[in-house]
Amino acid sequence: MNPDHHVILRVVAKTLIPLITLYAFYVQFHGDYSPGGGFQAGVIFAVGIILYALIFGVSSALRLIPPSFTRGLAAAGVLLYAGVGIWALFGGGNYLEYGALLDEPEGGHHGQHIGIILIELGVLFGVAGSMLTIFYAFAGRVAEISDEDW
Amino acid sequence: METVAVSDMGLALANIILLTILFVVGIAIARLRSLFAIVMLSGVYSLVSATWFVMLDAVDVAFTEAAVGAGLSTALLLGGMLLTSRTAKAEKPFARLAPFIVVLATGAILIYASVDLPALGDPDSPVNTGVGREYLERHYGEMGFPNVVTSILASYRGFDTLGETAVVFTAGLAVALLLGFGERSLAESIRKGGRK
Numbered sequence: 001m002n003p004d005h006h007v008i009l010r011v012v013a014k015t016l017i018p019l020i021t022l023y024a025f026y027v028q029f030h031g032d033y034s035p036g037g038g039f040q041a042g043v044i045f046a047v048g049i050i051l052y053a054l055i056f057g058v059s060s061a062l063r064l065i066p067p068s069f070t071r072g073l074a075a076a077g078v079l080l081y082a083g084v085g086i087w088a089l090f091g092g093g094n095y096l097e098y099g100a101l102l103d104e105p106e107g108g109h110h111g112q113h114i115g116i117i118l119i120e121l122g123v124l125f126g127v128a129g130s131m132l133t134i135f136y137a138f139a140g141r142v143a144e145i146s147d148e149d150w
Numbered sequence: 151m152e153t154v155a156v157s158d159m160g161l162a163l164a165n166i167i168l169l170t171i172l173f174v175v176g177i178a179i180a181r182l183r184s185l186f187a188i189v190m191l192s193g194v195y196s197l198v199s200a201t202w203f204v205m206l207d208a209v210d211v212a213f214t215e216a217a218v219g220a221g222l223s224t225a226l227l228l229g230g231m232l233l234t235s236r237t238a239k240a241e242k243p244f245a246r247l248a249p250f251i252v253v254l255a256t257g258a259i260l261i262y263a264s265v266d267l268p269a270l271g272d273p274d275s276p277v278n279t280g281v282g283r284e285y286l287e288r289h290y291g292e293m294g295f296p297n298v299v300t301s302i303l304a305s306y307r308g309f310d311t312l313g314e315t316a317v318v319f320t321a322g323l324a325v326a327l328l329l330g331f332g333e334r335s336l337a338e339s340i341r342k343g344g345r346k
Contacts, residue, residue: 027213032295035209037303039314040217047221054225067331071322078319081312096308109294116293116304119311126315130322131222137329138229140336 006055013055020048028124032116038123045124046131058139067140070132077125084118161205168202183238185231193224206270210299 028041053061085096093100098115102108175195182188196219203212268275285302293301303311329335
């Protein structure tokens with residue numbers, strides 16, 4: 001592709017993509033206090049990478065985040081979520097009962113906080129990994145797109 | 151009292167404007183043949199509905215609609231479009247008459263049913279008197295943070311969210327299995343580019 005092509009798009013995207021990724025993590029870790037959570041954060045993160053792939057080419061995105069990594073990330077997310085439930089079982093509670101994660105006195109909130117942060121991370125990994133896997137499956141099959149194709 | 155009436159008027163006006171935009175975009179999507187324009191307009195449709203969800207105080211839903219509908223599905227539909235065709239086939243003149251009648255009938259039934267719905271934010275509606283009120287009253291004491299949506303999704307309904315995460319994972323897995331993964335599924339030029 002002609003490197004001088006779409007120069008404004010590239011410059012704007014270069015400043016926007018780090019902000020989009022940062023915003024994904026803001027949504028993730030601020031989910032207790034404001035709208036959003038793991039699902040939205042995962043989608044926003046995936047959209048940031050997809051924007052990178054659309055503007056700088058799929059092959060550079062594949063070098064940045066290989067498809068084997070996205071598949072593993074998705075699986076790790078679901079396992080992390082399910083693992084928190086098993087941790088609660090070992091703590092003497094029911095499956096996914098966050099109150100039993102830590103040995104804390106009645107009325108403590110730390111177990112809930114840690115449980116929710118961990119499962120939201122699981123959702124983030126699961127959603128971001130799955131969405132990128134789907135995107136790579138589609139986009140990896142198309143060679144470079146010339147302008148006439150649109 | 152007067153300010154309440156004015157803000158109600160403003161809300162009603164904004165609702166009418168947003169729903170009119172949605173209607174126009176919907177008609178345009180139905181009439182267009184270029185798939186690229188349709189994909190872009192469906193992104194617009196999602197963004198406008200997200201704004202409308204904010205007006206209904208469903209901020210979390212609006213957020214998800216904006217991220218998934220306007221962001222992700224637009225990109226995925228573009229990817230799918232590049233693999234297949236760029237324009238929809240032209241249809242016979244009256245081919246869409248039967249679907250149009252079905253849509254009109256369904257719309258009429260929905261409007262008829264919506265007359266019996268409780269008003270938006272009505273404290274006596276079934277949504278706000280049953281388990282919803284219980285969550286609102288108990289969650290802060292049990293969780294210790296303000297966002298009730300997060301505490302319902304992550305804690306009270308943790309099993310549901312685990313199931314949803316598994317569904318998303320299964321979708322990714324199914325697409326990877328159907329379209330193939332690894333080196334062989336990539337286009338020739340990308341494969342060479344990846345080896346540089």
